[in-house]
Amino acid sequence: MGNLTTQLQGVPLNHYIYLSAIIFTIGVIGVLTRRNAIVIFMSVELMLNAVNLLLTAFSVHSNDPSGQVFVFFIMALAAAEVAVGLSIIVMVYRNTKSIDINVLNRLKW
Amino acid sequence: MEQLLLLIFLPLAGAVITAFSGKSAKIISTVIAVISLGLALFMACSFIPDASTQFEANLPWISDLGIRFHAGIDGISMLVVLLTNILIPIIILSSYKHDYKNPSAFYALILFMQSGLLLVFTSMDAFLFYIGWEAALIPVYFICAFWGGKDRIRINMKFFVYTIAGSLFMLLGIIYLYLQNPAHNFDINAFYALNLDSYQQGWLFWAFFIAFAIKMPIFPFHTWQPDTYTAAPTQGTMLLSGIMLKMGIYGVIRWLLPIVPQGVHDWANVAIALSIIGIVYASVIAFTQKDAKRLVAYSSIAHVGLISAGIFALNQQGMQGAMVQMLSHGINVVGLFFVLDIIYARLKTNKIEDLGGIAKVAPQLAIVFLIIVLGTVALPGTNGFIGEFLLLMGVYNYGIWAAAIAGLTIIFGAVYMLRMYQNVMLGKTNELTISFTDINGTEKLVLYIICALIIVLGVYPKPLLHLTEASVQHLLEQVNQKLNTVN
Amino acid sequence: MTIEQLIWLVPLLPFLGFVINGLGRNSLSKGLVGVIGSGVILASFIISLFIFFSLNGDAQKSHEVFLFDWISAGKLHIPLSFLVDPLSSIMLLIITGIGFLIHLYSTSYMHDDAGFGKFFSYLNLFVFFMLLLVLGSNYIVMFIGWEGVGLCSYLLIGFWYTNSAYASAAKKAFVMNRIGDLGFLLGVFLMFNFFGSVEFAKIFPQAANMLPGNNTIVLITILLFIGACGKSAQLPLFTWLPDAMAGPTPVSALIHAATMVTAGIYMIARSSVLFDLAPFTQNIIAIIGTATALIAAIIALTQTDIKKVLAYSTVSQLGYMFLGLGVGAYTGSFFHVLTHAFFKALLFLGAGSVIHAMHHEQDMRHMGGLRKKLPVTFLTMMIGTIAIAGLPPFSGFFSKDEILANAYEHNKVLWAIGLFTAFLTAFYMFRMMFLTFSGKYRGTHHAESHIHESPKAMTIPLIILAVLAAIGGAINIPHVFGGNAWLEHWLSPVVAQHELGLDHATEYALMGVSVLAALAATIYAYSKYVKGAHVPVADEAPRSALAKLSYHKFYLDEVYDFLITKPLDALSKFFYRILDSKFIDGIVNGLGWGTNEASKGIRLLQSGNVGFYIFMMVFGIIALLLYTFLYI
């Protein structure tokens, strides 16, 4: 496996950054264009993953394991957030029978 | 020093006591105000009328920010301190015929305001000055907004925001000065010693001037004033017009002139022009006012315009005139508002056209009212004349045309004041005024004191002039010296 | 007892009278009030006499008495001090003397008035201020008196304040005086700037060394003259004086004839040194004086109110005095002040007597034939009329002719107008006399039965004044009649003197012409009102254009109303309703309103829609990144 990865090296760090930025932005676009709370939430996960990827790339680039540890924390957060987020969504759904974010606009002005 | 601290904090302590005194608030607050007056008179007697600062207290306060509790009294301060301490008991006495709800709060606020005012008039630390400046504003806002008349909430909010707008810009200026001061403190003498270039002085002038101009008020920053005076309870109006307005004038003398003389020098033309426009403008408006209180409010604008013009003329006569007129205007305007309050308390109206013929049924009121009116129109022999004469002379030294236009006040003043007096007091009594009863009890006491002050100060103003002379001279020398070194 | 020790008593006594009468106006009996009121003036008069005579016998003609420092600020020091010199001492006599007579007269005239005590306290106060005016050793003390008499004038004109018209007249008097006062005050300021003092004793010696035509002095004198115009009722500020007849008649006699209105002349005479240096101002004074004399005389021709006639005659006579001042005849003017004080006080008191008898009827159209009912009044008034008409040898002849002679020397046109005015004066005065006293009674029959001569307290002052009016001219009999011109001599240390450059023949001729004119006027009046029994038409009746103009006082009040009062009121309303409320306050409120509207608008951003929020956030992020990386 080490061999394989050694062979695959040589991708400029830039490209990892671009890839992350693009995926991150795709996540943002998802948040912007969708109304389904769960899909929006999934888009957020997409953003987090983009960050994870970038962190790992930086970690490898600077030969420092702390970046990958950080990814671990992010994953922990993602797990926690998913639990809380989905329970919130479920709770909202129970009350409104909808997970359309536009339904929720009583609080305004 | 102990005396000064006592002078400042006695009313504050009194305010606390009064706040918890329930029904007897009237008496307690009167006693405290009278004790303060006694203390102030005692201090005035032991005051040596030279240019020095006396009774100086200089205690550390917020040392990290360079803020000290630094207060002292010189001739100029002494005069306004006296004014405050004379008027507060009078104002409290004048409220005796009213049964305000929550009297303890009412009188506590008055005493609280007294402390704030005294702080303003004695502080020698800019920060302290600012604290006092606001501390005086809050109580009067509550007095006016709580016990006021129609539409009081909106009007007082406007007044409050307007004045505080000015004072915040003053705060800006104070901070700027503080930062300029190498010693990093707010000491007035350090501020005096600063050497600022004319650009800095220019904008500092405006930062301070607008605050003071709003307080006084000077045209065109005056529009809060007639509404507020009209809507406030009379004691509030008295506080506002009698004492609070002097904060602005005092501020100009104490903080504006010596700190930014170059700015004053560069912008005095504008300041005087505004003041003089204000005189004529407010007088002309006063001609056709239907509400007597509003008329007096406009007349106050005119009078203050003259005071301000006299100060910015930057000469001894104008400045001394301003000093005397501060006191005189305070006394007169309080008298005027009190008379209107008496009328309002009895007839529930201050509409000029509803009144008339009161002199027939209340001859004593007619006489004291006349004396107060005459004091207001600056008849020689009354206190108003000394001030207005010196002020006009001061303005005259600035420019003959300025004096000629400013002098219109003595004509216009007579026109609107006598017009009001005629329509209110003279003529035939009508159904409304026929039931009018003459003044009695505390009303008599208050009005007689006011009339006595009007005449005594008019005939023998020398102690007053003597009190302030050295300080004023010193101040002007300071200003001129700084101007000369800059140029 | 020296002058210094006594002089302060002169004003103090009337002041005490004021205080006592003022405080005790309800508690003291009328008799006591009268005694106190008149007594203090009498005492003052006696002291004034003493002072006058000791001054006469004194080599030092000027005494300055320092009382206390009044105002001092910087270089300005104003002591409250008195100056006793020939000019002021003689004024003291007039004020206290005539003042006393009028007080005496008032005890009877006002006896039935509810405000008896108040009236006397006001009168005392007036005398006090007038004394202050003439005694002041500087312009500021003079100004105290100057404004003080204005105040008393206000109080006394508005004495019957329940009548709104009277109260308005009082206010008008005060305000018009104030217009002049502003001029006076500015003049004083200029003087202080120029001479460094407001003391007579410091100004006049400096001025004496100056050359005429100095611009500053011209300005000073013009400003002072404006002050005098207000006080002495000259064009264009004279309209208050006729209205001032609203006050009780003794007031008219005291204030609006004998004393206060002459303050302007006193002041100019006092400052004659300055005025001499300003020929330009003098010309103005002469022209205005002449114009005032003429116009007032024309108006007087058609007036039907007995006091109005006298009021306009006062204005007219004051015009004469200013003419005299303008042509440099300071002594002549002052002489006229003196004689005018006698006969005008007399005439007013006489008119008061008539009014008293007629139960406050003042319209001459309802009088007539009173000669028999009021013999003393008629006789004394006749003497006054002759005096004012300038018929020899009564006092008015001398003083008026001195002015006219000086005017002739100065400018023939002024003289001609003055002469014509003299003719008019004689005419309207006799018209008044004839309408009042001769012919048939024109009032109701009931009223006629109540008419009777006034009591002694009223007639005695009339008689004394009549004597003075008759012989008062003696104090300044001109050299042409072999007199020693005592007054001129007496005033010479104070007032600038001019040698009359006319030869005696011319003087005689001038006198002859004026006497002829007066006589002609008398005869014309006699023929018209006694022989022709002409009675002025009712108010509404049609008149010729000129008569209308005269009757309506040249519509001056209306013109002022149109030119000043109305525009000011309109301006006031404009300022208040538009400029103040809408514009200035509008800006202030507009700021508040704008913020509120902004709040209303901006709060809509908070749409409640999460999608929008996130969109705004993204937008913010993009903008922030762009801002940071494009501009930094």
Added chain:
Amino acid sequence: MGTQVFYFVATLSIIFSLMVIFAKNPIHSVLYLILTFFTFTVHYVLLNAQFLAVVNFIVYMGAIMVLFLFVLMLLNLNKETEPSKSPLIKIVGVIAGCCLVVTLIGSLKAATISSPLILKNPGLGLVENLGKELFGPFLLPFELSSLLLLAAMVGAVLLSKKDEVEA
């Protein structure tokens, strides 16, 4: 040859993630998301971060995605219930996204770190290595993460359970 694998996988990542946000049916979105995550796992492997690859596989694809699916099924939202936003908003959203990517990349563009990624320590991403790091310097946050998870747990229970009292 090696780098081409990266670009291939990267393209797949982008395509799948686009499918996630543009799929009409939420279920499809979830499935695409799983695919996307799979490509990420591949990326981790490529970066020699084996541990992360495993964790990503287990946690994301295993736990989190199942949870999503579960909730979607629970709420019976598998149909195309979502009333899609108006096209305008979508277009604006996409444009905003494009702007964001342009600005992000633009601001990163200055980053001329074109140095190729060289693995200096092949054992970097191994459990052993990471474990030392995690229980060494990062012990504290690691321990405190338990608070995070506990809070989430309490919260999830609190919010999801039917509350009888509060009615």
Added chain:
Amino acid sequence: MNIIITISITAFLVLYAGLFKANKALLPLTVVGLLTALGFTFCAWGGNAVHYGMMQTDNFALAFSGICIVGTLFIFLLTQNYFHSKSDNIAEYYALILFALAGMIMMVSYKNMAMLFVGLEIMSVSLYILAGIRKKDFASNEASLKYFLMGAFSTGFLLFGITLIYGATGSFDLDKIEAYLIANPQTISPIFYPGVILMMIGLSFKVGAAPFHFWTPDVYEGSPSLITAFMSTVVKTAGFAAFLRLFAGALSPLHEFWMAPLLVIVCLTLFIGNVTALFQKNFKRMLAYSSISHAGYLLFSLITLTPQSGSNVLVYAAAYTFASIIAFAVLILVKQKTGSDSFESFNGLGKRNPLVALCLTVAMLSLAGIPLTAGFIGKYLMFLNVMKEYQILLVAFAILNALVGFYYYFKVIVAMYFKDGAETELSTPVQYKVVLLISVVITIVIGIYPAIILNLI
């Protein structure tokens, strides 16, 4: 370290107590726990311990910890009569608040981005739940969902920022980042800059600065009042401490760079916060906007970095925290009585409840920045701070905004004293009285003699 442990243990104990339905024991337990934590805070004072290279308990951290703990304590005291009627899950609420507090302690004392991140998320996750604690209440639901979605979204940006900074410096440690900046002033990696901006964005979101403030009003309004009080006071303070720790500490060498975007944020925040608050009819929502505006003033401390920045923020935050607690306490009382949190429900309050009205007045004066209250000193320090760089125009702008502030803060005073209302008599429990009085005393004492906390840091 001890502080976090104490708080965590308290949270566990509370959870256990909840398990055994010992509802009565919850509050005493919590109070004891918090007081112990406070005690540890005092004990650690003056020391500058670094724990595991992750947490630095310097005075800055301790001072802010202190404020957070005291604030939380007050919030707990206000639970009297608040939760009991609503639910039997009080233990969980308590535990969640305590978890959030633990997160905040991490946020104020972090020395490593990982700690910041974990702390922030512990706090945020707890708050997402707390916001939605009223499960049947639409408003609460909505607040929770909005907060959650936007919070998660903003976390993405924060993480992206952290990542970029890590990419540039190769470390998450603040000291190392600072050392990197100082060592390479000219050759800072270009990806560092967007990293800074993105972190700023992420943190701005947490403190509710414009244009990332949109969640604030809705969430504050929708959440239960007590939670709103918690969010708008303690949480905000912690957010600022975190902000300050990063930007005034590690990133201070780049001050010139990030000052410009921060200036934009400050101006927008001030303007939007104040102007929007003006038109509000609802007291709670007004407080939300006012909290936005206060975020603007607080950010002033970052515009000019001085050694005093920390203490300035401390004074301001203390002033703001205690005044807001008073405001919310009164709001809760009023809402319990009248069922409404609009301004009208305050009408005539002053007549029947002079004490409560006086306290609220002091709070409003303090929030408005009237002298002799803590709020003035705070504002003054902020203005002074900015004026040092002679950003006069900025101060002038802030002053204009402060003016608008006077208007809306006085609205409630006007309502209490000058408007006639139902004259409701509030039932004020003892604990409320204690909280109100202590807060008022603190507000006034700081206002008159700020020296007591001015030199803490």
